[in-house]
Amino acid sequence: MARTYAVDVATYQPSNLTSYHSHGAKDVLVKVSEGTGYFNPKASAQIKSAHDNHMYVHGYHFALFGNSVSQAKAEAKFFVHRAEYLNISKKRYLPLDWETGDGNVITGSKYSNTKAILAFMKVVSDAGYKVMLYSSASLMRTAIDTEKVVRKYGTCLWVAAYPYSGATYKPDFNYFPSMNGVALWQFTDNWCGLNVDGNISLINLHHDAVAKKKVVAEKTAKKSEPKVIGIAYAPIINGDPKWSIKLIDDKGHYKKDEYIPTNSNWKVFATKTLKGMKCYKLGTNQWAPAKFFKMK
Structure with a gap:
């Protein structure tokens, strides 16, 4: 939220x-x-x-x-x-x-x-x-x-x-x-x-900025071309399609104004425990809590 x-x-x-x-x-x-x-x-x-x-x-x-x-x-x-x-x-x-x-x-x-x-x-x-x-x-x-x-x-x-x-x-x-x-x-x-x-x-007032962040994340992932270990699906949270998932850096800190939308599929490049949470790597220095995803 x-x-x-x-x-x-x-x-x-x-x-x-x-x-x-x-x-x-x-x-x-x-x-x-x-x-x-x-x-x-x-x-x-x-x-x-x-x-x-x-x-x-x-x-x-x-x-x-x-x-x-x-x-x-x-x-x-x-x-x-x-x-x-x-x-x-x-x-x-x-x-x-x-x-x-x-x-x-x-x-x-x-x-x-x-x-x-x-x-x-x-x-x-x-x-x-x-x-x-x-x-x-x-x-x-x-x-x-x-x-x-x-x-x-x-x-x-x-x-x-x-x-x-x-x-x-x-x-x-x-x-x-x-x-x-x-x-x-x-x-x-x-x-x-x-x-x-x-x-x-209490809502995201600018979803277009979230979309831009998503595009940046995708472009970054394509440039480095790391090995993909799986595809994860982020289902809608609490039945609200406007919810988004906040990204985390590789130190376990939540990133400022960087989110990904739910009801979307993501390439997973690695798994890692950050601050006691299992997380999926979705791009360069871009991680998200695994609890919000279902692996395909």
């Missing part, structure tokens, strides 16, 4: 995001737009800084449509237009921020709120982007039919729930807001004392 830090920024945060990256943030969610007329004037600079720091960039929209389907569609079109203008990759997420504030009405029925939210998400999804829904844990439980959202778009909830106030450096999962479909948890509004929201991912 993925565990990476992400920050979300708006005009209240600086244009230079270097400090967030230096504290360990891998992803940034930049506020792109609000309603049908406002866009973040710092978005271009924040996105450029994120790219300069090799961070993954996603964008979000602050809703003002309440439970109006027609207004939701209009806001979604405005959002997509701005995201395309900012050249946000369609490999990334465009979350909807639906909460109280700036006149957004949250007092509609759970049915009507959810209908409007899904109408917004459909426009964004149809434009080719990955979608996500942000709100507080309390609103998700009382004002939104999150089960309906998850059935439509899978693990896509971005939940805000702060167990305590003040500078927070890492999430305390004893206070995790348990519910189905959580992809991202906003666990503080003052991460590392930097006055920025801190989030932790």
Whole structure:
């Protein structure tokens, strides 16, 4: 299961995001737009800084449509237009921020709120982007039919729930807001004392990077052409095709941001016990725990 830090920024945060990256943030969610007329004037600079720091960039929209389907569609079109203008990759997420504030009405029925939210998400999804829904844990439980959202778009909830106030450096999962479909948890509004929201991912937010790592591993193996001792199959873990297996180096340390997908076959070049675990060598300095595989 993925565990990476992400920050979300708006005009209240600086244009230079270097400090967030230096504290360990891998992803940034930049506020792109609000309603049908406002866009973040710092978005271009924040996105450029994120790219300069090799961070993954996603964008979000602050809703003002309440439970109006027609207004939701209009806001979604405005959002997509701005995201395309900012050249946000369609490999990334465009979350909807639906909460109280700036006149957004949250007092509609759970049915009507959810209908409007899904109408917004459909426009964004149809434009080719990955979608996500942000709100507080309390609103998700009382004002939104999150089960309906998850059935439509899978693990896509971005939940805000702060167990305590003040500078927070890492999430305390004893206070995790348990519910189905959580992809991202906003666990503080003052991460590392930097006055920025801190989030932790529960899914891999960038599978394309995993695919690139896999290609690199395959190319490396082909260059050296070592002897293959068998073929191992990595079945789906816990019934979730989005799970991936983290690779280990030849010293037994887990490698940073290197995973392989499940439901895939791998050449095995050697076996070795690392940190008390039987492991299979899948490439140059690339090992994985044997417990996740079945030898063919």
